[in-house]
Amino acid sequence: MALDGKVALVTGGSRGIGAAVALRLAEDGADVAFTYQHNAELAAGIVDRVKQLGRRALAIQADSADSAAVTAAVDATVAEFGGLDILVNNAGVGFVGAFDETPLDDVDRVLAVNVRGVFVATQAAARELRDGGRVITIGSCVSDRVPGPGMALYATSKAATIGLTKALARELGGRRITVNLVHPGPTDTDMNPADGPYAADQSGMTALGRYGEPAEVAATVAFLASAESAYVTGATLSVDGGHAA
Numbered sequence: 054m055a056l057d058g059k060v061a062l063v064t065g066g067s068r069g070i071g072a073a074v075a076l077r078l079a080e081d082g083a084d085v086a087f088t089y090q091h092n093a094e095l096a097a098g099i100v101d102r103v104k105q106l107g108r109r110a111l112a113i114q115a116d117s118a119d120s121a122a123v124t125a126a127v128d129a130t131v132a133e134f135g136g137l138d139i140l141v142n143n144a145g146v147g148f149v150g151a152f153d154e155t156p157l158d159d160v161d162r163v164l165a166v167n168v169r170g171v172f173v174a175t176q177a178a179a180r181e182l183r184d185g186g187r188v189i190t191i192g193s194c195v196s197d198r199v200p201g202p203g204m205a206l207y208a209t210s211k212a213a214t215i216g217l218t219k220a221l222a223r224e225l226g227g228r229r230i231t232v233n234l235v236h237p238g239p240t241d242t243d244m245n246p247a248d249g250p251y252a253a254d255q256s257g258m259t260a261l262g263r264y265g266e267p268a269e270v271a272a273t274v275a276f277l278a279s280a281e282s283a284y285v286t287g288a289t290l291s292v293d294g295g296h297a298a
């Protein structure tokens with residue numbers, strides 16, 4: 054299988070896109086560690102499903118806003134599985150609200166998870182990644198097209214991952230480590246349910262007229278994790294149903 058013998062760490066892997074990524078990487082042969090914030094029960098369920106696929110699994114409670122916890126999660130992965138080949142920066146928080154009323158506490162909270170957390174996880178992982186490794190970050194379609202007002206904070210946080218991805222591609226290319234970004238469009242998860250109050254508008258903004266499934270985002274992550282993508286780095290791949298078309 055494409056990822057036999059590889060070790061992956063997925064941040065925010067207990068639900069939604071992160072859980073789909075964890076399961077897909079395991080299906081493709083990787084041992085998988087993942088972080089979560091609150092829901093230990095859901096995390097244990099994903100551990101069981103990875104093990105049923107015949108792979109090793111490790112769930113780690115680590116708030117992405119807590120740099121010590123994020124670094125410890127990287128260390129725990131290496132200690133458990135003997136190395137690290139793939140980091141998927143998936144954990145993220147949403148925010149919708151009027152720009153002029155956005156509390157600065159929320160600015161700090163969202164940037165701490167969506168930007169600083171990605172920076173810290175990648176910094177810790179880069180020390181451990183084997184040559185030819187992979188860094189894959191989950192951005193957002195709002196970096197390409199902001200669909201309406203209320204998105205200033207979230208769009209700011211996700212746009213930061215574009216610069217980080219390109220800079221790190223330059224930083225890590227000498228070790229054949231590729232660094233890429235995936236921009237999901239509206240994807241059916243707890244964060245953005247396909248039956249939520251804004252769902253019809255979001256579907257209408259895609260070329261395909263529908264929400265994506267977490268597994269559809271995971272399929273592109275799996276490609277970027279595989280050897281087949283070895284010459285793809287510093288790139289952004291949209292899995293957005295044509296939201297940006």
Ligand code: NDP
Pocket residue numbers: 064065066067068069070071072088089090091092093095115116117118143144145146147166191192193194236237238239240241242243244245
């Ligand atoms: P969900 O809210 O459905 O799931 C979030 C996952 O991340 C959970 O496993 C949760 O753990 C974990 N998590 C949340 N906050 C933290 C934190 N501070 N530290 C560690 N883990 C955390 O989100 P999605 O699956 O929808 O989103 C995944 C990524 O995709 C995010 O980066 C999001 O911004 C991005 N995205 C999503 C889109 C969508 O339409 N769904 C569109 C574009 C981008 P726990 O269960 O313990 O809370």
